[in-house]
Amino acid sequence: MSLSTKQLKRVLDKDEWDLMARTRSHAIGDVPDADLRDLASGLRGRRDKARDIARRQRREIRGKVAPQGAAAASDDSGTKAKADALTVALKRVGAEQTRRAEKLRQPSQRSLARKAMAMKMRKEALKRPATRTPDEGMQPIVNRRAAPSGALEHAGQHPAMQRAKFAR
Incomplete structure (x- = not known):
């Protein structure tokens, strides 16, 4: 269960509230990497202390x-609410x-462009054999068993004309 800001201010002390405020979504992006590590260790220490106090109180x-x-x-x-709030802040960090x-592991746009250019240059460097003719399109294959062109036109048209009872 998440707590409202008013409840958080009541549960946390001033230093803990300042740490928690730095982990909010609008502020955490501005924190440098070194400060982010320090923030995580500070939150972890305070969370562990609150968790230990809550355990002792339960006992x-x-x-x-x-x-x-x-x-x-x-x-x-x-004390349990304090530990929970600090745990949530630690998870955000x-x-x-x-x-x-993850952002550091992703390749930059510059490296991707260089890779694409290298691939293009390699493709252009490969010479195609002279037997290929890509600009002429597909070449027809002559069927030697087919009748010469026009030989079946009249024979194929005659039954159709008889069924229709008139010339087309």
Whole structure:
């Protein structure tokens, strides 16, 4: 379940809110790579701390461990919400790092154009044999068993004219 900005500000402290704000979609694209790594490590440390505190609070609620403070914890929902919010921010940073790595692996337009030009030059360098004539199109193959041209016209036309009862 995602939290609203108002709920996030209530759950996170000032430093954590500043880290979280840098991971928002409009701001994360402007963060340099080195700062992105630092941001991820800072978020990871704070998330781990919040997760550990939430685990300790759950153990206090169950009575498995002595209370850390004056009284035993009665609820861990705030600390759990903090850990969840920091986890979501950490996932956004990881996704941005993956996106940037994929972008670096893609070939540039310049290298693709050079590759296409090299392929074109190689194709032009290959000489076709003189026996091929691509500009003349297909060459007919004469059927030697067929009757000479015009020999069957009258014989083929005669039955059609008789069926129609008039000349075409």
